[in-house]
Amino acid sequence: MTTQPRARLSTRQLGILEREGLVEIAKFRERRHAATRVRLSPTGRDRFNDYLDGLRKVVQSNVE
Numbered sequence: 001m002t003t004q005p006r007a008r009l010s011t012r013q014l015g016i017l018e019r020e021g022l023v024e025i026a027k028f029r030e031r032r033h034a035a036t037r038v039r040l041s042p043t044g045r046d047r048f049n050d051y052l053d054g055l056r057k058v059v060q061s062n063v064e
Helices: 011-019 042-063
Strands: 023-030 033-040
Touching: 011 023, 033 042
Parallel strands: none
Antiparallel strands: 023 033
């Protein structure tokens, strides 16, 4: 498993994303420390891909 950089999202921000169904949150203990794993839900992944498609269109329109 590779180490990811630690993102600093607040509990409030994560709660909003979770309520909207965009992320899945799992809390657990790892070596005596509390840990939280956040990952995109299928809906969140779809929305992110839509966002990226929009960015690609903007970039392509500026290149042409």
